Structure formats: structure tokens, C-alpha cells
Amino acid sequence: MSYLSTVLLLAISSALINNMVFHFFVGCCPFIGVSRRVDMAFGMGAAVTFVVTVAAFLSWTITWFVLAPGAPLTTAVWRWLRPPSSATPDLSILCYLVYIFVIAWAVQLVEMYIRKFFPSLYKAFGVFLPLITTNCVILFVCLEIMKHVGPIPGSVPDPWRLDKALIYAVCAGLGFMLAIVVMAGLREELELCDVPAPLKGPGITLAIAGILALAFLGFTGMDANLAKRFQSSALPEGVAASTNPPTHAP
Amino acid sequence: MSSDGPTPAERFLRGILPENPVLRQVLGICPTLAVTNTMEGAVTMTGAVLFVLTCANVLVSLIRPLLKPHLRILVFTLTIATFVTIADRLLAAFLYDMSRQLGPYIPLIIVNCIIIARCEICASKQPVRTALMDALGQSLGFGLALCALASVREILGFGTWFGKWLGWRVLPVGLSERVWAPWTVMILPPGAFIALALLLGAVNWATARARARKEA
Numbered sequence: 001m002s003y004l005s006t007v008l009l010l011a012i013s014s015a016l017i018n019n020m021v022f023h024f025f026v027g028c029c030p031f032i033g034v035s036r037r038v039d040m041a042f043g044m045g046a047a048v049t050f051v052v053t054v055a056a057f058l059s060w061t062i063t064w065f066v067l068a069p070g071a072p073l074t075t076a077v078w079r080w081l082r083p084p085s086s087a088t089p090d091l092s093i094l095c096y097l098v099y100i101f102v103i104a105w106a107v108q109l110v111e112m113y114i115r116k117f118f119p120s121l122y123k124a125f126g127v128f129l130p131l132i133t134t135n136c137v138i139l140f141v142c143l144e145i146m147k148h149v150g151p152i153p154g155s156v157p158d159p160w161r162l163d164k165a166l167i168y169a170v171c172a173g174l175g176f177m178l179a180i181v182v183m184a185g186l187r188e189e190l191e192l193c194d195v196p197a198p199l200k201g202p203g204i205t206l207a208i209a210g211i212l213a214l215a216f217l218g219f220t221g222m223d224a225n226l227a228k229r230f231q232s233s234a235l236p237e238g239v240a241a242s243t244n245p246p247t248h249a250p
Numbered sequence: 251m252s253s254d255g256p257t258p259a260e261r262f263l264r265g266i267l268p269e270n271p272v273l274r275q276v277l278g279i280c281p282t283l284a285v286t287n288t289m290e291g292a293v294t295m296t297g298a299v300l301f302v303l304t305c306a307n308v309l310v311s312l313i314r315p316l317l318k319p320h321l322r323i324l325v326f327t328l329t330i331a332t333f334v335t336i337a338d339r340l341l342a343a344f345l346y347d348m349s350r351q352l353g354p355y356i357p358l359i360i361v362n363c364i365i366i367a368r369c370e371i372c373a374s375k376q377p378v379r380t381a382l383m384d385a386l387g388q389s390l391g392f393g394l395a396l397c398a399l400a401s402v403r404e405i406l407g408f409g410t411w412f413g414k415w416l417g418w419r420v421l422p423v424g425l426s427e428r429v430w431a432p433w434t435v436m437i438l439p440p441g442a443f444i445a446l447a448l449l450l451g452a453v454n455w456a457t458a459r460a461r462a463r464k465e466a
């Protein structure tokens with residue numbers, strides 16, 4: 001399969017089929033808390049997409065060069081410290097600590113950058129930016145990247161390079177944005193409806209989310225069928241593969 | 251500082267129902283929805299949260315004179331992350347199946363709002379004993395909500411209760427499809443959302459009724 005179709009499949013599956021909110025349930029807190037108005041939901045979605053991309057870049061780099069078993073930088077330091085040792089250094093037990101630190105740092109960085117250069121955007125994001133540190137979407141994407149880089153050597157046949165990690169992160173963020181904006185649109189209309197008193201607030205939001213999740217179930221299996229279609233129609237190889245190394249789907 | 255607010259025992263009881271983290275405060279929805287398609291998942295998650303919340307609350311309470319206001323949240327998060335790593339390794343060593351099944355949701359305890367909220371609201375201001383009781387109460391409340399949801403979902407979806415560990419069947423095996431077909435949707439994501447919505451509705455309804463009766 002060509003590089004382009006692999007990437008397309010990855011994008012569709014992370015944004016729609018395995019949607020962060022409706023399939024993995026991550027990011028439910030902002031999904032319920034901040035989905036009252038469309039503009040706020042859009043701001044939250046955009047902020048999450050932005051931060052998740054930065055965090056994915058940082059966490060991929062750290063995992064690939066430092067944390068993964070036998071990572072180049074760690075191995076170099078290890079050899080320098082104790083030359084005769086043959087064991088592979090493995091820092092992957094530190095990954096949760098490092099990721100949460102990286103996320104907190106990335107959020108701080110993004111906040112300072114936006115406050116300095118885009119004051120109006122900063123005002124629009126408001127309290128959401130610091131809240132993103134504890135957003136499950138970001139940590140989930142970091143963990144998923146770690147899983148595909150390989151916590152155990154040789155466990156992943158085709159480890160993700162930076163390009164795939166970034167595409168996964170951006171599309172996961174966009175999927176979250178899609179979910180929260182759709183939800184906010186529905187909730188704006190819901191203001192006019194007569195909701196039974198006990199279900200007001202989070203209750204009805206969760207019920208609607210359930211129905212939306214049911215709709216998103218319709219995407220299940222789309223990736224397998226698309227992969228089959230791509231393989232049979234034999235897209236012209238080398239459109240994108242000339243510059244990038246061709247990757248092979250498992 | 252220590253004498254204000256409710257006593258440790260009151261805090262313990264409050265966590266279970268009146269201030270239940272899931273049902274009343276609507277926090278920690280992510281694990282609540284994700285792991286409750288079987289009772290085993292719910293119980294394992296409760297155990298992990300109990301361990302992490304208790305350890306984090308006690309430690310934060312011990313170091314509370316050292317906390318700087320602007321670095322507070324970062325210290326909480328790193329403390330929690332350390333204990334989550336321990337819990338994750340323990341699960342992988344002793345309950346490998348559950349560790350595989352829960353997958354990323356164990357590390358996601360780090361960003362679970364319940365734990366950060368308890369550290370912030372209670373542990374960073376109260377002595378160790380109060381923080382400990384608060385953590386136990388909140389974890390039990392969390393476990394109660396998880397088990398309620400998981401019971402409904404597992405019984406309707408698989409027809410079992412603790413199916414993997416104990417093999418209890420609630421609905422007999424050879425039941426005709428005409429009488430009862432398993433609700434596969436209850437195991438899938440939509441079932442989680444709808445079951446939690448109905449549970450929240452039921453709790454709100456019961457609370458409102460109790461309050462009306464008290465006033466009357």
C-alpha cells in the first residue's frame with residue numbers, strides 16, 4: 001500500500017472510527033463541561049488540537065531517543081558510564097512521569113506564546129488553556145504513540161516515525177473538536193426543549209452522547225474496507241513515496 | 251486549620267453518597283465509562299484508584315507546608331504519576347489479564363479529575379488522618395458508582411456477573427433469543443453513555459424526592 005493511503009487510513013481511523021470521545025471515552029470532562037456554546041467548544045477543540053500536536057512531537061522525540069529500550073541517546077550515556085556492560089538500558093518505566101511533565105511544560109509554553117503574540121486569542125481561550133494539562137486526550141495520544149514506538153523491542157513490527165505520530169495526533173485532536181462542536185450545536189438547540197428535571201445538565205448530555213456514539217459506530221470496519229479498496233485499485237505508487245520511505249501496513 | 255469543616259468520619263461518609271465523585275460531582279467520567287463493561291474491570295479500576303488516591307492524599311497532606319501556590323498542581327500531578335506507575339507495574343505483575351484489558355486507562359488515572367480535585371480541596375489543607383479518611387470515602391464512592399454501572403452493563407450485555415473471575419450467570423445459557431437476546435449495545439460505547447445518563451437521572455430524581463419529603 002502506498003504511503004499516501006496508509007496515512008489517509010491512519011487519519012480517518014483516528015478522527016472518525018476510533019473517535020477520542022465516542023470510542024475511547026477520553027476527554028469526557030471538557031466534552032460535558034465546555035460544550036454549552038459552539039464558540040467555546042470550538043475554542044476548546046482548537047486549543048486541544050494545538051497542544052496535542054506539540055505534545056505528540058515532544059513525546060515522540062523523547063520516546064524515540066531516550067525512553068524506548070535501547071534508545072540511541074540513553075545507550076550512548078550508558079556505554080560512557082559503564083563500558084563493559086552488555087545490557088540494554090530501558091527507561092520506559094519513567095514514561096508516565098516524563099509524559100505528564102512534558103504535557104504540563106507544553107501547555108505552559110503554548111500559554112506564554114499565545115499570551116505574547118495573540119492576545120485576542122488568549123482572551124478567547126481563557127481558562128481552557130491551563131485546564132488542558134489534565135485533559136485525557138493529550139496523555140492518551142502520548143501513550144498511544146509510545147505503544148506504537150514499542151515498549152518492548154521487536155513487539156511492534158512497523159514502529160511509528162515522527163510523521164505518523166504527528167498525523168495521528170492532529171487527527172485525534174480534530175476528532176475531539178468535531179465531537180465537542182457537534183455536541184455544543186445540539187446543546188444550543190436543547191436550551192429550547194423541555195428536558196425532564198432529573199436529566200437536566202450532564203444527564204441529557206450523556207444521553208445525547210450515547211446516541212452520537214451509536215451514529216459513530218457506523219464507521220466501524222470502514223478502515224478495513226478502505227484498505228481493501230486501496231489495494232485493489234493500486235494507486236499510482238511513488239506519488240508521495242518518492243520523497244518518503246514507503247511504509248508497509250501490517 | 252485542622253478543626254474547621256467536618257470530622258474525618260463525616261468526610262468518609264460524605265464521599266460515599268452525598269458527595270459521590272461520579273454521581274454528584276460528575277468527575278472522572280472517562281474511566282467510569284471505559285472500564286465498566288465487566289465487573290472485573292470496575293473492581294480493578296476501583297482498586298487502582300483507591301491505592302493512588304490514598305497514597306497521593308496522604309503524601310500531599312504530609313508535604314503541605316512545603317507547597318508553593320504556583321507549583322501546586324504540578325507537584326500533585328507528579329506525585330500522582332509516581333503512584334500510578336507503581337499501581338500499573340503491580341497490576342502488570344499480579345493481574346496481567348486485567349492490565350491488558352484496561353490498557354491505557356490505568357495510566358489515564360494520572361489525569362483523573364477526582365484525584366487532583368481531592369488533593370486540591372482536601373489533602374493540601376487538612377492533616378493526614380482527615381486526608382486519609384477523605385480518600386477512602388471518595389474511592390468507595392467511585393467504586394460504588396462503577397460497580398452499579400458495570401452490574402447493569404454486564405448483566406444486560408453478557409448475561410453474567412463477575413463472568414471471568416467467578417463465572418456467575420444471571421441469565422441462563424440456553425435462553426431463547428425470543429425471550430431475551432443479549433443487548434450487545436450495552437457493552438459497546440453507546441451503552442455506557444446511555445446507562446450513565448439514566449443512572450445520573452435516577453440519582454437526581456431520588457435526591458429531589460428525598461428533599462421534597464423532608465421539606466413536607
